[in-house]
Amino acid sequence: MMSALTGREVSAxxxxxxxxxxxxxxxxxxxxxxxxxxxxxxxxxxxxVPALGKYAGEEACATRDYEGMLREYYTARGWNxxxxxxxxxxxxxxxxxxx
Numbered sequence: 266m267m268s269a270l271t272g273r274e275v276s277a278x279x280x281x282x283x284x285x286x287x288x289x290x291x292x293x294x295x296x297x298x299x300x301x302x303x304x305x306x307x308x309x310x311x312x313x314v315p316a317l318g319k320y321a322g323e324e325a326c327a328t329r330d331y332e333g334m335l336r337e338y339y340t341a342r343g344w345n346x347x348x349x350x351x352x353x354x355x356x357x358x359x360x361x362x363x364x
Contacts, residue, residue, distance in 0.1 A: 285342075286359045289351050292344070293364055302349030305335060 267275040295304075310316075312328035320326045328334070336346045343355030356362050 282359070286361065289342070289355065289359055289361060290364075292349070292351060293361075296350060302335075302339075302347070305349060307331070 267273075267280065312331055314324055314327045315321050335349075339346050339349050342351070343358070344351050351361075353362070356364060
């Protein structure tokens with residue numbers, strides 16, 4: 266559909282790369298504005314055993330290793346595993362090397 270809309274050949278991989286570039290730019294903007302990896306925390310209630318609803322009291326629904334999951338996410342994004350800052354290699358690969 267994008268190829269038909271734009272008149273340019275656009276592959277699924279191209280779209281994924283554009284999406285990754287946008288997400289990384291958002292991250293860089295937030296870092297510039299003072300946010301850090303410490304701000305990547307989610308509310309405790311979102312990772313605890315549900316108190317209400319169909320899964321109330323289900324221990325299997327609790328997140329056990331949020332920090333480990335966050336490090337895995339940073340690795341998948343190509344960001345520094347400790348700080349959440351995009352690595353130079355990731356920025357180069359996405360054509361954002363001078364940012």
